[in-house]
Amino acid sequence: MLLEGVPGTAKTTLVRTVASVLSMEFSRIQFTPDLLPNDVTGSYVFRPATNEFEFRPGPIFANFVLADEINRAPAKTQSALLEAMQEGTVSQERTIHSLPHPFIVFATQNPVEHEGTYPLPLAQLDRFMFKVMVGYPGPEAEERVLTGHHAFAGGGALDGFGLERIAAPEEIVAAREVIRATYVRPEVIRYVRALVAATREDPNFLVGASPRAGLTLLMGAKSLARFEGRDFVTPEDIKGAFIPSIRHRVVLSPGSELEEVTPDEALRQLLNSVEVPR
Numbered sequence: 647m648l649l650e651g652v653p654g655t656a657k658t659t660l661v662r663t664v665a666s667v668l669s670m671e672f673s674r675i676q677f678t679p680d681l682l683p684n685d686v687t688g689s690y691v692f693r694p695a696t697n698e699f700e701f702r703p704g705p706i707f708a709n710f711v712l713a714d715e716i717n718r719a720p721a722k723t724q725s726a727l728l729e730a731m732q733e734g735t736v737s738q739e740r741t742i743h744s745l746p747h748p749f750i751v752f753a754t755q756n757p758v759e760h761e762g763t764y765p766l767p768l769a770q771l772d773r774f775m776f777k778v779m780v781g782y783p784g785p786e787a788e789e790r791v792l793t794g795h796h797a798f799a800g801g802g803a804l805d806g807f808g809l810e811r812i813a814a815p816e817e818i819v820a821a822r823e824v825i826r827a828t829y830v831r832p833e834v835i836r837y838v839r840a841l842v843a844a845t846r847e848d849p850n851f852l853v854g855a856s857p858r859a860g861l862t863l864l865m866g867a868k869s870l871a872r873f874e875g876r877d878f879v880t881p882e883d884i885k886g887a888f889i890p891s892i893r894h895r896v897v898l899s900p901g902s903e904l905e906e907v908t909p910d911e912a913l914r915q916l917l918n919s920v921e922v923p924r
Contacts, residue, residue: 663809671746678718688704688743724766774894830868841916859895
């Protein structure tokens with residue numbers, strides 16, 4: 647999952663909170679302009695005692711990885727995550743190293759127009775299941791934050807949250823299998839295909855959604871169905887997962903950018919134009 651929002655909106659705190667309630671090894675990687683790919687994946691170091699090179703795993707070798715401010719590093723370093731996120735492995739010196747299972751990546755980024763940011767390559771964005779926009783809290787929510795957490799400002803805020811671990815790695819794996827087993831009617835699959843294909847023909851988009859987008863859209867819809875207590879997917883589940891699944895996989899056309907159309911606005915128009923199965 648990719649979380650985007652201006653600094654100070656608790657994106658990192660949110661991910662750390664999720665990690666804290668899962669009984670999994672957690673690793674945080676702070677992306678900076680001088681971060682190198684080997685700083686993420688690991689490298690071989692020479693051991694004089696054995697007169698051999700030994701692989702030293704990088705911080706990517708954890709169950710739950712936070713790539714913090716991922717777009718502050720250049721594309722070369724961002725690409726260090728491509729193989730890990732797609733294949734669950736890291737290749738170094740012709741050797742393939744398997745990552746822990748399960749392997750989950752959350753990333754935060756500042757809006758691309760902010761100074762000191764590098765746009766993520768489309769190949770990198772396409773590997774995130776969802777992109778969630780994190781905005782400012784509403785008045786009541788912000789007052790609750792100020793009232794309940796001002797004593798922890800600048801410190802270890804999670805210590806005051808009263809968090810409890812609720813899931814182990816094997817339970818995460820089991821939950822994934824339950825979600826994968828959720829039934830999808832043929833007409834709903836055709837609906838997903840029609841939505842993905844429509845992004846490739848819509849004049850608002852220069853680049854449409856990939857086949858991987860349809861697969862992740864289906865997986866997101868299956869998750870929503872299970873959260874609602876159903877073992878089958880409805881078109882409403884597809885609609886609910888559509889924008890978070892697709893917004894980061896499409897590229898606006900120059901004309902749409904000049905008219906200041908946002909990806910979300912264009913996707914909502916498209917969603918309303920495709921026939922919904924009964």
